[in-house]
Amino acid sequence: MTQETLKTPRISTYDSLREESLHNFLVDEGKTWMTPYRRYLVDSLLEPNKGRVVMKNANRYTLVDGKLFRHG
Numbered sequence: 001m002t003q004e005t006l007k008t009p010r011i012s013t014y015d016s017l018r019e020e021s022l023h024n025f026l027v028d029e030g031k032t033w034m035t036p037y038r039r040y041l042v043d044s045l046l047e048p049n050k051g052r053v054v055m056k057n058a059n060r061y062t063l064v065d066g067k068l069f070r071h072g
């Protein structure tokens with residue numbers, strides 16, 4: 001077994017990264033299975049073909065900062 005003392009850490013931290021190398025990307029989800037649940041929880045709007053299913057299952061979900069979470 002060998003022991004080594006490092007003068008600097010091997011793992012770079014967030015502070016050591018340059019701001020130019022950090023990028024934020026906006027991803028457009030489009031219409032997914034979550035869209036009817038979001039609409040129902042925010043505006044109480046139902047789609048004609050999925051209304052009963054969404055209304056029945058909506059109590060399992062909640063919105064936090066625009067993100068849909070399932071109660072578990």
